Every structure is written in structure tokens, then in C-alpha cells.
Amino acid sequence: xxxxxxxxxxxxxxxxxxxxxxxxxxxxxxxxxxxxxxxxxxxxxxxxxxxxxxxxxxxxxxxxxxxxxxxxxxxxxxxxxxxxxxxxxxxxxxxxxxxxxxxxxxxxxxxxxxxxxxxxxxxxxxxxxxxxxxxxxxxxxxxxxxxxxxxxxxxxxxxxxxxxxxxxxxxxxxxxxxxxxxxxxxxxxxxxxxxxxxxxxxxxxxxxxxxxxxxxxxxxxxxxxxxxxxxxxxxxxxxxxxxxxxxxxxxxxxxxxxxxxxxxxxxxxxxxxxxxxxxxxxxxxxxxxxxxxxxxxxxxxxxxxxxxxxxxxxxxxxx
Numbered sequence: 001x002x003x004x005x006x007x008x009x010x011x012x013x014x015x016x017x018x019x020x021x022x023x024x025x026x027x028x029x030x031x032x033x034x035x036x037x038x039x040x041x042x043x044x045x046x047x048x049x050x051x052x053x054x055x056x057x058x059x060x061x062x063x064x065x066x067x068x069x070x071x072x073x074x075x076x077x078x079x080x081x082x083x084x085x086x087x088x089x090x091x092x093x094x095x096x097x098x099x100x101x102x103x104x105x106x107x108x109x110x111x112x113x114x115x116x117x118x119x120x121x122x123x124x125x126x127x128x129x130x131x132x133x134x135x136x137x138x139x140x141x142x143x144x145x146x147x148x149x150x151x152x153x154x155x156x157x158x159x160x161x162x163x164x165x166x167x168x169x170x171x172x173x174x175x176x177x178x179x180x181x182x183x184x185x186x187x188x189x190x191x192x193x194x195x196x197x198x199x200x201x202x203x204x205x206x207x208x209x210x211x212x213x214x215x216x217x218x219x220x221x222x223x224x225x226x227x228x229x230x231x232x233x234x235x236x237x238x239x240x241x242x243x244x245x246x247x248x249x250x251x252x253x254x255x256x257x258x259x260x261x262x263x264x265x266x267x268x269x270x271x272x273x274x275x276x277x278x279x280x281x282x283x284x285x286x287x288x289x290x291x292x293x294x295x296x297x298x299x300x301x302x303x304x305x306x307x308x309x310x311x312x313x314x315x316x317x318x319x
Contacts, residue, residue, distance in 0.1 A: 006144050008081055008107040008108050008172075008231075009142065010046070010081070010083060010144060010191075010199070010201060012219075012235065013044060013218065013232045013235050014045070014049055014083065014201070014220045015039045015045060015161040015225050016221060016225065017039060017050055017225055017230045018055060018127070018269065018282075019054075019060070019273060019277075020035060020286070022284070022286065025312060029071055033071060033075045033093060034281075035281070036048065036072055036149040038075045039076075039225065039315075041099035043229075044233075045080065045224075045228050046080070047080050047107070048076065048080055048081075048082055048137065048276055049220055050068055050069065050072050050083070050085065051065050051086075053085075053111055053222060053299070054145060054222030055068065058103070058125070059288040059291075061095070065097065066100055068103070068274045069100065069106065071107045072214075073274050081107035081108065083107065083108040084097075084101035084110065084132075086101070086109050087109045087221065088114065089116055091114070091131055091134045092136075094111070094131070095135065095139075096135070098135050098139045098141065098203065102139045108141060108143070109131065109133055109135065109142070110144045111143050111145055114131065115133075117154055118153030118154050121154070122156075122157065123155065124178075126146065127239065127270045128156050130162060132164050132239055133167060136169070136170045141168055141170065144174065144220070145173075146174070146177070147174045148178070149177060149178060150288055155178060161174070161187065161240055165191060165198045169196065171198060171256075172198060172199065173199040173217075173218075174191065175202075176200050176202055176203065176204070177203050177204065181210060184214060184216075185215075200212070201219065202218070202219055203220050203238070205221055205257045206257055207262060207302050208234065208250070209234070209253075216228070219235060222268065222269070222272060223260055225276070226256065226272050226275050227252075227309070229315050230249055230252055230253050231253065233249045234246060234249045252307045255307035255308075256303065258303045259271065259299070259304050260272055260275070263313065267293070269296060270292065270293055270294050271294065272293060273286070273298060274293070274300060275304060276314075278300075278301070279304075279306065279311050279314040280298075281310060281315075291313075
């Protein structure tokens with residue numbers, strides 16, 4: 001393993017890429033390569049996340065996840081660090097995926113807690129601790145922990161979160177979706193001040209401006225598959241203290257968020273894919289069942305117009 005794998009600490013804007021499918025629901029590798037190239041070509045994007053929620057990882061076999069990793073490394077692995085999602089119900093399988101990612105050349109892991117822990121796993125916090133320790137035992141790749149909202153049953157309490165961070169030296173960041181502004185700020189202040197600081201990366205797209213103002217050190221977001229350039233402009237505006245620029249870009253990010261995360265929320269991957277079809281970047285918006293394609297695109301079209309997203313401006317409209 002090269003040193004960039006073992007010492008990588010994610011920061012900045014990191015889009016979570018989509019996974020294009022053909023009409024027969026097989027992976028459309030040629031389109032996937034183009035999608036990766038589009039995102040890797042955006043100035044200011046610091047890494048890409050694959051095999052996450054945006055890629056419909058729940059519907060990808062292990063072999064398909066391996067193939068996605070191989071195609072990604074071949075397409076853009078020499079341009080940007082690649083963060084590979086670890087999404088499974090089994091600790092043993094998680095270790096297998098972690099080793100697979102390392103061998104393929106990933107720079108980091110994004111570790112989702114097993115969904116089985118939603119059944120009041122919070123009453124046995126050691127289960128979360130053991131899971132992340134097991135990943136660290138499988139590989140020395142840096143780890144990003146996915147912090148979920150309380151209602152999912154998968155959220156680590158702040159005490160447990162600190163324990164995991166202090167117990168797993170390779171855990172370098174969290175992707176925070178706690179969905180509570182007060183807790184988000186508390187996690188930022190607490191984890192950033194540990195003796196071995198752990199970075200908080202935000203995925204709070206619905207209040208991204210507030211999250212960045214609290215001190216989040218980066219953005220990992222499926223919305224970045226469409227608006228990574230706007231996220232870069234917003235992140236940089238906060239880093240530079242340019243609140244006028246932040247306000248202007250923030251209005252456009254807000255409109256994009258309304259386009260993607262409208263009710264029913266479950267349709268967000270379908271909306272992003274449909275948006276990229278409208279913008280000329282994907283040939284089709286197929287999602288794997290049980291997800292379904294959109295029937296009505298009127299609201300999506302309206303919000304994309306408000307966000308200033310057109311085939312001419314997508315991926316470069318914030319320049």
C-alpha cells in the first residue's frame with residue numbers, strides 16, 4: 001500500500017457518485033465512466049465516494065461493487081482519492097469489502113453501520129465499537145464513520161461516538177447526517193478538539209450553509225453528483241469568509257436541494273438521475289427495484305430552472 005492510502009484524511013467537496021443502469025438493470029459501464037470523468041473534472045472536487053447510497057449500493061452485489069471499484073480506479077483513480085463505501089449486514093462481509101477496497105487502490109472507507117443495529121443497537125453501544133474495530137483490524141485504510149439520524153436507530157450517542165474515535169486510530173472522519181443542528185455543532189466541537197482530532201464532514205444538504213458555518217471540514221453528498229461545482233463554490237466562500245458569495249451560491253444550492261430531496265424523499269436517486277438526463281449527462285434514469293422512476297417531473301424541472309442548471313452550465317455554472 002502506498003502512503004497516500006494510509007495517511008489520507010478527507011476534506012473539501014466529495015461527491016457521492018450515482019450508478020447508471022441500462023434498461024435491463026445491468027450496470028452501464030460506459031456511462032458510469034463518463035459520470036466519473038465529469039465529476040473528477042470539476043475544479044475543487046477533492047475526492048469521489050463510490051458504492052454508497054447514491055450508487056444504490058443496497059442493490060449491488062459484491063461482485064458488482066468490486067467491478068465498480070475496478071472501473072473507478074481505471075477511469076479516475078490517478079486523478080483523485082477514491083472513498084469506497086462499506087455497506088453490509090455482516091461484520092465478516094464488511095471486512096471482506098474493506099480488504100477488496102484496499103487491494104483495488106481505494107484511499108479510504110466510508111463505513112455504514114449494519115442495518116440490523118437499528119433494532120435498539122443503541123442499548124448495546126459496544127456493538128458499534130466492535131464493528132468499527134473489526135474494520136480497522138481488516139485493513140489500515142482510513143475510515144469515515146456514517147452517523148445517522150436518531151430516528152433510524154443507527155445513531156451513535158456522542159459518548160459512543162467519542163469512544164469509537166478514541167478506540168480506532170484509523171477512524172479519521174465522520175459523515176454526519178444526525179439531522180439535528182445543535183447535535184451537529186456539538187459533534188464538530190467535540191471531535192475536532194479530541195487529542196487525535198476527527199474531522200466532521202457534512203451531508204446536511206437541506207441546511208448546508210448552516211452546517212458549513214458551524215465548521216464542517218467538508219461535504220460528502222449525493223447531491224454533488226449534480227451540483228458539485230456549486231458545493232465547491234459554497235465551501236470555498238465559507239473558507240474565505242466571503243459571505244456575499246456564500247449567500248448567492250447558497251440560494252442556488254437551496255433550489256437544487258428542493259429539486260432532489262422533495263417528498264417522497266425515497267425518490268432522491270431517481271430525481272438526480274432524471275436531472276442529469278435533462279441536463280444531457282446521462283442517457284437514461286433507470287433505478288433498480290424496489291426504487292422506481294419518476295412519473296411527474298414538473299417540480300424537478302421548475303427547481304432546476306431556479307438553480308440555474310442547464311446543459312450549458314451543469315458542472316461549471318459556479319465558475
